[in-house]
């Protein structure tokens with residue numbers, strides 16, 4: 001069993017479980033929102049990227065909608 005799992009949530013974010021280090025494009029470490037599980041935006045509309053802020057629900061984004 002992997003220590004880290006990434007689950008694609010239907011019509012929602014990536015659910016990342018496990019101890020991870022999240023590194024930004026500028027190579028700086030991005031502080032995690034939660035210990036053990038974090039949700040990363042898949043729709044492209046979050047105001048708190050790379051984390052999901054729930055905006056996908058407001059927009060009715062689904063798995064068939066291309067990410068922006």
Ligand code: FES
Nearest residue numbers: 041042043052056
């Ligand atoms: S997946 Fe939730 S705001 Fe983008």
